[in-house]
Amino acid sequence: MSNEKKFTLRNAINQGLLAGLITTLISTVGMVELFSQRQLIAGVMTMAQLFIFLIPALISFQTARKAPKNSILLFSAVTSFFASLPVLVLILLASTFGLRRFLINVSPSLIETLTFGQGPLVGSLILVLATTAVGVAAAFVDQMDEKIRKPILAGLMWTILVGTFSEILQERLRAFFGIGFTNLIIKSKALQPVAALIFLVVVTAISYFWQQRGDSIKKGLASQSATQRRNMTYAQRIAFFVLLLILPLLLGSYLSEVTNNVGIYVLMGLGLNIVVGFAGLLDLGYVAFFAIGAYVMAILTSEGFLGVAQTSFWLALPVSVITAVIAGILLGTPVLRMRGDYLAIVTLGFGEIIRIMANSDLLKPYIGGAQGVLQIPKPSFFGTSLIQPGQLYYVVLAGVLLAWFVSTRLSNSRLGRQWMAMREDEDVAEAMGINLVNTKLLAFAIGAGFSGLSGAIFASKLTSIFPHSFNLLISINVLSLIIVGGMGSLPGVVVGSLILVGLPELLREFAEFRPWMYGALLIVMMLAKPEGFWPSAIQKRELHADEESPPVEEVAAAD
Amino acid sequence: MSILSAKNVTKRFGGLVAVGNLNIDLEEGSIVSIIGPNGAGKTTFFNCVTGFYQVTEGEILFDGQSLNHRSTDLITRLGISRTYQNIRLFANMTTIENILVGEHPHLKTFWAEAIFRTPRFLKEEKDAEAEARRLLRYVGLAGLGDSLARNLPYGAQRRLEIARALASKPKLLLLDEPTAGMNPNESAEMMRFIKNLRDDLGITILLIEHDMRVVMGISEHIHVLDFGQKIAEGSPKEIQRNPRVIEAYLGRGAASGLEKQTDGISATV
Ligand SMILES: Nc1ncnc2c1ncn2[C@@H]1O[C@H](COP(=O)(O)OP(=O)(O)O)[C@@H](O)[C@H]1O
Ligand SMILES: [Mg+2]
Numbered sequence: 001m002s003n004e005k006k007f008t009l010r011n012a013i014n015q016g017l018l019a020g021l022i023t024t025l026i027s028t029v030g031m032v033e034l035f036s037q038r039q040l041i042a043g044v045m046t047m048a049q050l051f052i053f054l055i056p057a058l059i060s061f062q063t064a065r066k067a068p069k070n071s072i073l074l075f076s077a078v079t080s081f082f083a084s085l086p087v088l089v090l091i092l093l094a095s096t097f098g099l100r101r102f103l104i105n106v107s108p109s110l111i112e113t114l115t116f117g118q119g120p121l122v123g124s125l126i127l128v129l130a131t132t133a134v135g136v137a138a139a140f141v142d143q144m145d146e147k148i149r150k151p152i153l154a155g156l157m158w159t160i161l162v163g164t165f166s167e168i169l170q171e172r173l174r175a176f177f178g179i180g181f182t183n184l185i186i187k188s189k190a191l192q193p194v195a196a197l198i199f200l201v202v203v204t205a206i207s208y209f210w211q212q213r214g215d216s217i218k219k220g221l222a223s224q225s226a227t228q229r230r231n232m233t234y235a236q237r238i239a240f241f242v243l244l245l246i247l248p249l250l251l252g253s254y255l256s257e258v259t260n261n262v263g264i265y266v267l268m269g270l271g272l273n274i275v276v277g278f279a280g281l282l283d284l285g286y287v288a289f290f291a292i293g294a295y296v297m298a299i300l301t302s303e304g305f306l307g308v309a310q311t312s313f314w315l316a317l318p319v320s321v322i323t324a325v326i327a328g329i330l331l332g333t334p335v336l337r338m339r340g341d342y343l344a345i346v347t348l349g350f351g352e353i354i355r356i357m358a359n360s361d362l363l364k365p366y367i368g369g370a371q372g373v374l375q376i377p378k379p380s381f382f383g384t385s386l387i388q389p390g391q392l393y394y395v396v397l398a399g400v401l402l403a404w405f406v407s408t409r410l411s412n413s414r415l416g417r418q419w420m421a422m423r424e425d426e427d428v429a430e431a432m433g434i435n436l437v438n439t440k441l442l443a444f445a446i447g448a449g450f451s452g453l454s455g456a457i458f459a460s461k462l463t464s465i466f467p468h469s470f471n472l473l474i475s476i477n478v479l480s481l482i483i484v485g486g487m488g489s490l491p492g493v494v495v496g497s498l499i500l501v502g503l504p505e506l507l508r509e510f511a512e513f514r515p516w517m518y519g520a521l522l523i524v525m526m527l528a529k530p531e532g533f534w535p536s537a538i539q540k541r542e543l544h545a546d547e548e549s550p551p552v553e554e555v556a557a558a559d
Numbered sequence: 560m561s562i563l564s565a566k567n568v569t570k571r572f573g574g575l576v577a578v579g580n581l582n583i584d585l586e587e588g589s590i591v592s593i594i595g596p597n598g599a600g601k602t603t604f605f606n607c608v609t610g611f612y613q614v615t616e617g618e619i620l621f622d623g624q625s626l627n628h629r630s631t632d633l634i635t636r637l638g639i640s641r642t643y644q645n646i647r648l649f650a651n652m653t654t655i656e657n658i659l660v661g662e663h664p665h666l667k668t669f670w671a672e673a674i675f676r677t678p679r680f681l682k683e684e685k686d687a688e689a690e691a692r693r694l695l696r697y698v699g700l701a702g703l704g705d706s707l708a709r710n711l712p713y714g715a716q717r718r719l720e721i722a723r724a725l726a727s728k729p730k731l732l733l734l735d736e737p738t739a740g741m742n743p744n745e746s747a748e749m750m751r752f753i754k755n756l757r758d759d760l761g762i763t764i765l766l767i768e769h770d771m772r773v774v775m776g777i778s779e780h781i782h783v784l785d786f787g788q789k790i791a792e793g794s795p796k797e798i799q800r801n802p803r804v805i806e807a808y809l810g811r812g813a814a815s816g817l818e819k820q821t822d823g824i825s826a827t828v
Contacts, residue, residue: 406674413673414666421660424649433635433664433727
C-alpha cells in the first residue's frame with residue numbers, strides 16, 4: 001500500500017506462495033472436489049477449476065498493481081508461477097505417498113481434478129503453465145485502459161455468475177422458451193461453450209457502451225434542469241415497482257421461495273439498521289424480537305392445541321408488531337446507560353434469555369417448549385390462502401416496502417438526525433438538547449417492530465416454529481448482512497441479504513462450507529471494502545454539494 | 560443582574576480538587592474570560608455548568624434557577640450552549656445537518672409526522688433549513704452546507720461549532736479555547752467575530768482562552784484560575800499587573816509567559 005516501500009521480487013514470490021497455500025487449503029478440506037461437480041461451462045470449466053485459477057489471478061492482479069512499472073509482467077508471472085508450486089507439492093506427495101491417511105479429503109479424484117485428468121506428470125506441467133499464463137493474463141488486463149478493463153471484467157463476472165447458476169436458469173428458460181431453445185444455451189445444468197462466448201462478448205459490449213453513455217449522461221446532466229432529472233428518476237422508479245410486482249412470475253416457485261427468505265432477512269435488517277446503523281447502538285440480541293413476533297403470531301392463529309384464538313393473520317399481525325415494540329421498550333430501558341461493548345454483551349444475553357424461555361418447561365404448556373407451535377395457517381387474502389411462495393411474496397414485499405418507507409422518512413427527519421448525532425457523539429448530542437432516553441427507546445422500539453413484523457410473517461410462512469429457529473446465529477447473520485451491505489444504508493441491507501442469505505440458499509450443496517465462505521467473505525470485505533458493498537449516502541452527499549459552492553480554499557481565503 | 564452565578568462550586572475527582580470553592584458572577588450581555596494554566600480546572604467548570612458533571616459542592620444558578628441535578632439536555636433548553644476545546648462536531652454529518660441538530664430544542668413536530676410528511680412537518684423542516692443556511696452565512700461558511708463536517712478546514716470547523724451552538728438560540732454561550740491552533744491573523748479575526756456576536760445578538764459570552772491578545776482585547780472581566788482556585792479577578796488592566804497572576808504563569812515556566820505577551824499588547828496599543 002505505502003509508496004515508499006519497494007515491492008521486490010521476494011514480495012512477489014511470497015504473494016504467489018500465499019495464493020498457492022490458499023488453493024492447497026481449499027483442496028485439502030474438500031472444497032475443490034465438491035466444486036468440481038458443478039460445471040460452469042460444459043466440457044470447458046468446472047467451478048473447481050475456476051477456484052484453482054481465480055485465486056492466483058486475483059493475487060497476480062495485486063502484484064501487478066504494486067510491481068515496478070517496467071517489469072509488471074515478470075512480477076506477475078513470478079507470482080502466479082509460485083502460486084502453482086504448493087499445489088504441485090500436494091499433487092506429488094499425494095501420488096507418491098497417498099496422503100489419505102492424514103488428510104481424508106485428498107482423494108484420487110481430487111488429484112484428478114487438480115491434474116485435469118492427465119496423470120501426475122503431464123497434469124502438473126499443465127497446472128504450472130496454465131496458472132502462470134492466467135497470472136500474466138491478469139496482469140495484462142490490469143494494464144489495460146480502464147474503459148476496456150471494466151467491461152471485460154464485467155463480462156467475465158457475469159459469465160461466471162450465469163455458469164454458476166445455470167441449473168436454476170435452465171429451469172427458468174425452459175419455463176419461458178421451451179426445451180429446444182434452452183438446450184442451445186444450457187444443457188444438463190451446464191452453460192454451452194458457444195452460448196458462453198456469445199454471452200461474454202455481449203455483456204462486455206453492453207457494459208462498454210453503457211459506460212460511454214454514462215459519461216455523456218454525466219456531461220449532459222449539468223445542462224439539464226432539476227425537474228428533468230427528477231422525471232428520469234420517477235420513470236426509473238415506476239419501472240422498478242412494476243418489476244417488483246411481476247417478479248414472482250419471472251422467478252417461479254423455487255426462486256420466489258428464496259426471495260421470500262431473503263425478504264424476511266431484509267425486513268429484520270432494516271430494523272436492526274435503525275438500531276445499529278442509524279443510532280449506533282450495538283444490539284446482539286436482536287433475534288429476541290423476531291422470536292416474540294413469531295410466537296405471538298403462532299399462538300394467536302394456530303389451529304393446533306396451543307392456539308388460543310385462531311384469529312386471522314391480519315388481526316394477529318398488528319398484535320405481534322405491538323408486542324415486539326413493547327418488548328423493545330422493556331428490554332431497551334435497562335440498557336439506556338450502557339455503551340459499546342457493554343450494550344452488546346447485555347443485549348446478547350437478552351436474546352439468549354428469550355430463546356431459553358421459549359425452550360423452558362415453565363412455559364411449555366403455553367408455547368410448546370422444544371416441540372414448538374404447529375399448525376399455524378398461512379395468511380389468506382379475501383378467502384384465498386396464500387400457499388404458493390409466489391403469493392406469499394406479496395406479503396413479504398409489503399412488509400419490506402413499509403419498513404423501507406418508514407426508514408427513509410425517519411432518516412430524513414429530526415429523529416433521524418437525532419439518531420445520527422447520537423451515533424457520532426452521544427455526549428455532544430445530549431448537549432444539543434437531545435433527550436437520549438427517548439431517542440434510544442424510539443430506535444429500539446421501531447427496530448423491534450420491524451423485527452416482530454418479520455417474525456410474524458416467518459411463523460405464518462413456515463406454519464410451525466421451534467425455539468431453535470431463534471438462536472444467536474440469526475442476530476449475528478443480520479448484523480453481518482448490515483456490515484457487508486454498508487452500515488446505515490438501506491440498499492446495503494438488500495445487497496447484504498442477497499449475498500449472505502440468497503447466495504447460500506442457491507448454493508445448497510456447499511452448505512458444509514458455509515461458515516468458511518462466510519468468514520472468508522467477511523475478511524475480504526474488511527480488507528478490500530470496509531465501508532460495505534453499497535455504503536450509505538455519506539459519500540453521495542459529498543457529490544451533491546451545493547451547486548454554487550466554491551471550493552473550500554476560496555472560501556477560506558475570501559474572508 | 561447576573562445571568563450566571565456559581566456559588567462556592569467545588570468539583571472533586573477522587574482526591575483531586577479540579578475546581579475548588581469557585582465563585583463567578585456573569586453580568587448579562589458581557590464578555591468574560593477564564594484564564595489559567597493547563598489543568599487549572601477551566602474546562603471542568605464548563606462541564607459543571609452544562610450538566611456534564613455534577614458539582615460536588617455548591618450551586619450554579621442560571622437566570623435565578625439552580626442547575627444542580629439538571630440533565631445536560633434540559634440545561635441546553637434553558638439557554639446555555641457551548642463549544643469544545645478539541646472540536647467535537649458530528650464528523651460524518653453535513654455542515655447543515657450539524658446546525659440542524661443544534662436547532663433541535665426549537666423543533667416541535669412529533670416523529671410520526673415525519674412519516675406522513677404533514678404540512679406542519681414540511682414547513683418546520685423548511686424553516687429550520689433556512690435558519691441553518693442563514694447561520695452558515697453568518698459565520699462565513701456560505702456554500703459549504705453540503706460538505707461533511709470532517710472535510711472542512713480547521714478554522715471552518717471552529718466556526719461551524721459556533722454556528723451549531725448558536726442554533727439553539729442561547730442566552731449564554733460558553734467558548735472553550737476558540738482560537739486554539741490558529742495563527743495570529745485567524746485569532747484576531749475570531750476575536751472580532753466573538754465581539755460581534757455579543758454586539759449583534761446580545762448573547763452573554765464566557766470564554767476560556769490562552770491567547771493573551773484575544774483575552775486582553777475583548778474581555779470586560781477576567782477570572783484567573785490556578786489549581787482549581789480563583790487567584791485573581793478583574794479588568795484586563797488589573798489582571799496584567801497582578802503579581803499573583805504573573806507568578807502563576809511564570810512560576811511554572813509556562814512557555815507563553817504572560818508578561819511577554821502583555822508587553823506585546825502594550826507595545827501594539
Ligand atoms: N473526568 C475526569 N476524571 C478525573 N480527573 C479529571 C476529569 N476531568 C478533568 N480532570 C482533572 O481535572 C483537572 C482540571 O482539568 P481541566 O478542567 O480539563 O483543565 P483546563 O483548565 O486545562 O481546562 C486536571 O487535573 C484533570 O486531569
Ligand atoms: Mg481545558
